[in-house]
Amino acid sequence: MFDLDRIKEDFPVLKRQINGKPLIYLDSAATSQKPAQVLDTVDDYYRNHNANIHRGVYTLSVEATLMVDEARKKVAKFIGADSDKEAVFVRNTTEAINLVMYAWGKDNIRMGDVIVTSLMEHHSNMVPWQELTREVGAELRVVGVDEAGRLDMDDLEKKMDGKVKLVAITAVSNVLGTIVPMDKVVRLVRSKSALARILVDGAQLVPHMKVDVKKMGVDWLAFSGHKMMATTGTGVLWGRKEILGEMNPFMFGGDMINEVKIDRSSWAEVPHKFEAGTVDIAGIIGLGAAVDYLSFLGMDEVRAHEKELTEYGLMKLGDLEKKGVIKIYGPRSSEERGGVLTFNVVGVHAHDVAQVLDSFGIAVRSGQHCGAPIVESYGVPAMVRASMYVYNDKKQIDYLCEKIPEVLKVFQMK
Amino acid sequence: MNLYKEEILDHYKHPHNFGDLEDKTHSMRETNMACGDMVEMYLKVKDGVIERAGFRGLGCALSTAVSSMLTDEVVGKKIDEVGKWNKEKIVEMIGEVNLGREKCVMLPLVALKKAVNKNNDS
Numbered sequence: 001m002f003d004l005d006r007i008k009e010d011f012p013v014l015k016r017q018i019n020g021k022p023l024i025y026l027d028s029a030a031t032s033q034k035p036a037q038v039l040d041t042v043d044d045y046y047r048n049h050n051a052n053i054h055r056g057v058y059t060l061s062v063e064a065t066l067m068v069d070e071a072r073k074k075v076a077k078f079i080g081a082d083s084d085k086e087a088v089f090v091r092n093t094t095e096a097i098n099l100v101m102y103a104w105g106k107d108n109i110r111m112g113d114v115i116v117t118s119l120m121e122h123h124s125n126m127v128p129w130q131e132l133t134r135e136v137g138a139e140l141r142v143v144g145v146d147e148a149g150r151l152d153m154d155d156l157e158k159k160m161d162g163k164v165k166l167v168a169i170t171a172v173s174n175v176l177g178t179i180v181p182m183d184k185v186v187r188l189v190r191s192k193s194a195l196a197r198i199l200v201d202g203a204q205l206v207p208h209m210k211v212d213v214k215k216m217g218v219d220w221l222a223f224s225g226h227k228m229m230a231t232t233g234t235g236v237l238w239g240r241k242e243i244l245g246e247m248n249p250f251m252f253g254g255d256m257i258n259e260v261k262i263d264r265s266s267w268a269e270v271p272h273k274f275e276a277g278t279v280d281i282a283g284i285i286g287l288g289a290a291v292d293y294l295s296f297l298g299m300d301e302v303r304a305h306e307k308e309l310t311e312y313g314l315m316k317l318g319d320l321e322k323k324g325v326i327k328i329y330g331p332r333s334s335e336e337r338g339g340v341l342t343f344n345v346v347g348v349h350a351h352d353v354a355q356v357l358d359s360f361g362i363a364v365r366s367g368q369h370c371g372a373p374i375v376e377s378y379g380v381p382a383m384v385r386a387s388m389y390v391y392n393d394k395k396q397i398d399y400l401c402e403k404i405p406e407v408l409k410v411f412q413m414k
Numbered sequence: 415m416n417l418y419k420e421e422i423l424d425h426y427k428h429p430h431n432f433g434d435l436e437d438k439t440h441s442m443r444e445t446n447m448a449c450g451d452m453v454e455m456y457l458k459v460k461d462g463v464i465e466r467a468g469f470r471g472l473g474c475a476l477s478t479a480v481s482s483m484l485t486d487e488v489v490g491k492k493i494d495e496v497g498k499w500n501k502e503k504i505v506e507m508i509g510e511v512n513l514g515r516e517k518c519v520m521l522p523l524v525a526l527k528k529a530v531n532k533n534n535d536s
Binding site for chain 1: 449475
């Protein structure tokens with residue numbers, strides 16, 4: 001297992017004090033902290049190799065180009081893709097999903113077609129489909145969750161038919177932590193709706209669990225580099241080569257072209273077709289370093305670590321729930337749950353809980369987590385979310401659970 | 415915790431003027447989608463002066479406390495004056511608030527100002 005103290009040493013920000021207390025960062029679902037290895041790589045690029053890519057014959061440009069190519073190969077291998085050409089660099093998961101909407105959705109979803117999504121989706125995987133279906137006169141079907149916070153597979157089955165052209169679904173819920181049984185979903189979709197394509201929001205999946213896109217059998221996987229230890233401004237859209245090949249670009253300009261005449265142009269090959277203009281070169285190279293770091297830890301070990309923490313967290317929070325102090329949301333087993341622990345303190349608004357916890361150095365997220373539909377379905381205005389990564393440990397969960405009752409003291413409740 | 419002074423907690427737990435105003439002349443609802451806070455402000459205005467105010471809402475301690483305080487603060491004031499209130503007024507009432515909670519404390523004021531600028535009969 002991990003040498004946690006050694007790992008924590010790699011993350012400079014974890015040395016910070018907040019209100020005189022050590023920082024306990026429990027918001028990796030929003031963005032992860034970055035190891036020095038990634039930061040040094042980004043710094044090294046800017047200090048020693050900075051030049052635009054694909055543009056120059058000179059040494060610096062060639063170096064930078066090779067470094068980006070290298071990062072792309074690493075990312076592709078990390079997710080089990082056949083070819084690095086299947087990894088398109090974007091700014092974040094939201095942009096990846098919107099790319100599919102603009103570059104594939106607009107050409108392929110017509111009046112009368114159906115898009116299926118779920119109640120658990122992050123707004124980035126719901127709003128684009130609301131907009132698209134409204135614009136073309138298609139139908140959006142939203143699959144519900146059961147009382148344990150799992151995807152309602154019966155409801156999914158009911159909603160699949162020959163009219164479904166796209167299933168846009170999360171792999172792991174950023175609100176409930178639910179791990180969607182993707183193999184079952186894919187089998188069901190393929191058996192009921194032969195024409196349907198499958199887009200997976202992998203923002204909470206790829207940083208935390210081993211992924212093999214070939215085995216997954218989906219058509220696109222979107223994820224964020226900045227949630228897997230790379231810098232902000234990095235994200236990836238993986239897509240099957242044939243599908244990316246068919247898609248039209250949605251941003252036009254430099255680097256995505258093949259030939260430009262006065263009256264018309266032709267497009268570059270995938271993935272460059274979707275990478276117009278200057279990309280976040282430094283960020284991408286840093287993403288390569290993030291992949292190296294995670295590969296060094298081993299994704300099976302990453303998952304095992306988080307699973308243990310999730311199990312422990314559910315148990316400790318469960319004790320507080322039994323005392324009536326909090327209410328927990330989402331599945332109760334770490335088999336079905338990623339490292340996202342969501343709860344409310346009874347009688348206190350999530351914002352106030354997060355504020356009090358901040359005074360103890362604990363960083364948790366409060367609000368609707370860009371998942372208003374699922375949060376509101378529980379009849380609450382907001383939730384508190386503590387999310388974990390490789391640099392969190394059981395002591396921190398103990399501390400969190402110690403301080404939650406302090407919230408009640410501040411509000412002078414028993 | 416400095417933010418949760420006695421006064422704020424008191425307004426949160428025992429909000430003043432909570433509930434609809436039957437004879438309201440102005441009202442406005444405002445929500446903060448990021449956290450689910452919601453405030454509805456009600457005013458009874460006569461000859462340009464606020465006679466009474468009330469509110470309903472669902473929110474955090476800060477937005478509830480500020481709503482409560484505002485419904486006291488506006489009584490006897492001219493709507494023109496209230497329509498010009500901004501963040502300084504809130505800071506005057508509860509002190510400085512960190513950027514992360516600014517939307518919470520401004521929410522009731524935004525509702526109040528919109529209510530003042532929009533006249534509707536109950």
